[in-house]
Amino acid sequence: AQTVTQSQPEMSVQEAETVTLSCTYDTSESDYYLFWYKQPPSRQMILVIRQEAYKQQNATENRFSVNFQKAAKSFSLKISDSQLGDAAMYFCAYSPYNTDKLIFGTGTRLQVFP
Amino acid sequence: SAVISQKPSRDICQRGTSLTIQCQVDSQVTMMFWYRQQPGQSLTLIATANQGSEATYESGFVIDKFPISRPNLTFSTLTVSNMSPEDSSIYLCSVSKVAGGYEQYFGPGTRLTVT
Numbered sequence: 001a002q003t004v005t006q007s008q009p010e011m012s013v014q015e016a017e018t019v020t021l022s023c024t025y026d027t028s029e030s031d032y033y034l035f036w037y038k039q040p041p042s043r044q045m046i047l048v049i050r051q052e053a054y055k056q057q058n059a060t061e062n063r064f065s066v067n068f069q070k071a072a073k074s075f076s077l078k079i080s081d082s083q084l085g086d087a088a089m090y091f092c093a094y095s096p097y098n099t100d101k102l103i104f105g106t107g108t109r110l111q112v113f114p
Numbered sequence: 115s116a117v118i119s120q121k122p123s124r125d126i127c128q129r130g131t132s133l134t135i136q137c138q139v140d141s142q143v144t145m146m147f148w149y150r151q152q153p154g155q156s157l158t159l160i161a162t163a164n165q166g167s168e169a170t171y172e173s174g175f176v177i178d179k180f181p182i183s184r185p186n187l188t189f190s191t192l193t194v195s196n197m198s199p200e201d202s203s204i205y206l207c208s209v210s211k212v213a214g215g216y217e218q219y220f221g222p223g224t225r226l227t228v229t
Contacts, residue, residue, distance in 0.1 A: 044222050050215075050217065098213075100144075100213055101159050102218060104157045105156060107155075107156055
């Protein structure tokens with residue numbers, strides 16, 4: 001069975017600094033999708049970034065980028081120039097190819113200090 | 115994108131009763147899912163709601179406990195049956211507009227407390 005592990009329950013960063021959130025996963029498949037979702041306090045879950053496993057190039061979305069290491073089954077999220085609005089719970093998620101269902105990690109709570 | 119609403123937003127229910135949660139999307143979607151998020155924890159997929167056929171349940175979840183309907187491409191319901199305090203959770207609906215590992219949009223959730 002596929003599993004997703006986030007080893008950092010909590011992280012903190014100062015405004016304008018950079019922070020990296022870790023995620024590892026376990027799968028025997030070669031094709032799949034990986035995601036980072038953000039869940040702000042009392043607000044809806046939203047997609048931060050998405051990576052297709054067959055693409056070697058790391059995905060980027062403005063201040064958010066990933067370091068995808070397929071052989072190591074690692075998928076970390078880097079947030080540059082952190083802002084107060086980045087404070088949230090961040091979930092790493094794995095989706096098997098052709099199913100669209102999401103398998104979530106346990107989450108990392110990110111605090112941003114002024 | 116997709117705008118998702120859920121009703122009720124929260125409820126307090128007595129042990130042994132049932133609650134039906136509604137999920138309404140503002141446009142037709144391909145896939146609809148139901149997740150459970152226990153307080154302070156991660157999300158666990160309960161089932162995929164299939165239009166016109168029985169839902170596909172994940173290991174550990176059964177139809178008798180969590181019956182799901184999906185009568186059309188914009189609406190689904192999840193019923194939590196014969197509730198116990200262990201069912202206290204946030205229940206979230208999510209949708210995917212395009213199959214193939216694309217973005218899922220999540221509803222605001224229904225916070226259920228069972229006493």
